[in-house]
Amino acid sequence: MRNPIFVLILFLAGTFLLAVPGFGAEDVAAAAADSTGTTDLIPVLLLVVGIASVLGMIIGLKLNAFLALIISALVVSLGVGLVDGQDAGSRMNAVVNAFGNSAGGIGIVIAMAAIIGKCMLDSGAADRVVRSAVKVTGEKKASLGLMFSGFVLAIPVFFDTVFYLLVPLARSLYRRTNRNYLRYLMAIATGGAITHTLVPPTPGPLLVSAILGVDIGMMMLVGVMVAIPAAIVGLIFSIVIDKRMPIAMRSLGGGEEKHKALMEHDLPSLWVSLLPVFLPVVLIGAGTLATTLADNEDRARVEVADIQDYDRLATLISDAPADSPAGRLVATKQLSDADRERLSTPATDDQSKAEVTELLNHALLGDDLYDETAYLGVPISKIAKNLLSADQLRMKPIDRRRMNRVLLEDAYPNLIAVHQWESPARNLANRLALWSNANFALLLAAICAMLTLKFTRSLSWRALGDDVEESLMSGGVIILITAAGGAFGAMLQDTNISTTIREFFSGQDASGISLLVLGWAIAAVLKVAQGSSTVAMIIGAGMMSAIIGDSRPDYNLVYVATAVGTGSLMGSWMNDSGFWVFTKMGGLTESESLKSWTPLLAVLSLTGLTMTIIFSQVFPFRGNL
Structure with missing residues (x-):
């Protein structure tokens, strides 16, 4: 309880609990007398129990994150079972299934990313990319280059994948400069997170624009308009945090120092070095573009x-x-x-x-x-x-x-x-389905990185296999923790906390700027409660569509969409897979991420909301453009 972040988050959880109708101090006695009112409070109680459980075990008891998340997921799941009348065995199976679904979604990607990262570092490919980038941007602006890369790459590719691909560059850059490691990590996160929630064809913004009836082109335009200043503020914030809490790069447990550094003339060429990064981006981006064109036919x-x-x-x-x-x-x-x-x-x-x-x-x-x-x-x-x-x-x-x-x-x-669903565009998208699959694309990238390491270092196949095994050992830990975080978030969703939040905001009457703030607040509360930005955006957009109804504000509904998108960044903590990707792939502790990643996304969220409000008044874009 001495940790100020622990106390602060518990305080915020309690504040949210007291804000829910029927849970104020004056209403507790009435709720006890009327059992029907208590049912609406149970999801909030389970949410608070989950927050206290996972933070208490990780920060208070210093328990391993995997164990803390699984135990907390089970605690919440058993609570759901008590409410719904389900037996304990079925609730344990629910945790296991959620863990399996999370691991299935990220397991291969993280394993391949671990191989790519180690091979790029050991082969000197990451060093080559960093040296070339520093020649263009200068050492002082290297973080700007990382932020820009994350900003652009996260438009067609999921944030997690972008972060996996760029982390080796941040680690190599630290080896070169011996400083600003946290700044480099936060710069990548800044660029990747902001476009992930604002710019189609990333699924979240794409679905939000569809739910609110916003033209995709308009969503892309305004999304970029809002994202650019937010990213700049996020980069400045990253610099400030890096100065206040400088963090040295730590080993990820994959034997990164096994090979001696190479001389510049022994490094692989720039194009070979970039292949593991750009190959999956190009493949995934091509599939995304083909699918988008096919979807626009609306057959x-x-x-x-x-x-x-x-x-x-x-x-x-x-x-x-x-x-x-x-x-x-x-x-x-x-x-x-x-x-x-x-x-x-x-x-x-x-x-x-x-x-x-x-x-x-x-x-x-x-x-x-x-x-x-x-x-x-x-x-x-x-x-x-x-x-x-x-x-x-x-x-x-x-x-x-x-x-x-x-x-x-x-x-x-x-x-x-x-x-007739099939068309030339749809057939092309179907043919690219395998190649644009993130798991397959990163597998190809991992093979490229492995071959680069083998031939650059003149390794035998056995030696290469040993290096790959070392990287997979570190990747396995990350998979376990990230999947456990997904299971914990899934159990929080099973509490029906989203329904409670929906009822809390139902009947709200808002217009003008207050409508944007309401959309932001709904998405923010949903994000804190269940951890997924995409889910927060989808549910938040649906609620805003119902609240707006047939009425229309004095500005284009695209601003409601960006308000919801920026709100979905707020309050990222241990039920968010992005938190664990940043923490474990970056080699940080949970406490360090709560002091850097969590406030960074809050800054991006608040800046995005501010820019949304300003642009809605200056460039209202009334009507459909």
Whole structure:
């Protein structure tokens, strides 16, 4: 309890707890007397227990992070089981499954990144890149170069991957300068984190723009406008923190000092040295671009000619039982009562047919069209089954429309024509699916880095294998901790804390600047509660869409999107995988990351909100541009 950060975070957790309706000091007695009110408080209680548990064990008891996170995840999970009436065994399985899902998502990537990092350092490839960069930027501006690299690379590539690829450069740069190691790490994090949450085609901003109906081009433009000043402020903050708490580079446990330093003329060429970094970026970026172009075709969109019988469509909608596919369609929250009335009226001319088709396309974006009971007896196609088994929360609107259209085609085969999803652009995206997969792209990069090390150092295959094994030993620890952090975050999500937060902010009336602050606050609270920036953005954007409704502020809704995006950076701590990537790949302690990474993202978040507010008043971009 002596650690000021520990005390501060517990204080903030308690403040949040007291802010929730029904949990103030005056309401505790009433909640005790009325058990129905207590249910709404349980997610908050479990959140506070989780925060106290993980911080108490890591900072207070100095327990290994992996053990602390798994134990804390189990504690929260058992609490969920008590509330929901689930047995302890099933809740243990929930922790195991969440751990497995997290490890499956990051395991290969981290392992390959560990190999790339060690091989680039040992072969001198990282040293070559750093020497070349310093010649261009100068030693004093090296951190600016790292920040710019992270800023650009994180647009098509996930933040985690970018950080893995650039960390070897930061470590090599420290070997050259023997100072500013924390600044270099924070510079990479600054550039990568800000575009990860603001600039499409990164999934988070892409989904936020779709939910709020913002043009992707506008989202990219304003996202970059907000991100640039935030990144500059973040870099300045990194310099200040580095001066206040300078940290020397530590070994990651992979035998980094095993090989002697090479003379400059023995280093690999610049292009060979850059290959492990740029190869995965190019491959992933190409796949992202191809998928984006294919998505823009929107081939699941219903055209006027696709509806075979407008009279039958109107009859189905007007007479549809609630537990039928048509009943689910007409009941979707995407439609208003006036929209439902219009759909139930037969379309007789081209204009009315176009109106009905547009409403149908809008309805097909709903996330509430499928219900198992409604589709009993309907022969669901394999395409629909695959889409239904995907992560519904993170599903892109283009895929959701496709899923819902396929379901309607399955239910009413003679009403809507079967659409053709495949196109030249989609076929290209499919052919690039393997090559642009992050796991496969980093595997190729790791092979390049290994071969560079072998031939530069004239190593035998056995010696190369020993080096790779050493790197995997350090990578294994990082995988365990990061996956445990993912499991802990998943158990916090199981508490339904997001629902509690949604109810807390429901009914809020805001306009103008207060609307932007509200969007930021919702995303920030969601991020602190469950750890994922992407989830915070998706849920936050959905809530803001409901709050705004049919009304429109005096500025483009893109600013609501950037407010939500910047809010999702706020409050990163031990339930965030990014926290562990920064901590373990950088060789820092948890306390050091809480003093550097956490406030850095808070600075980026607050600066982004400030710039969003300023730009919304100076460049309102009213209407759709």
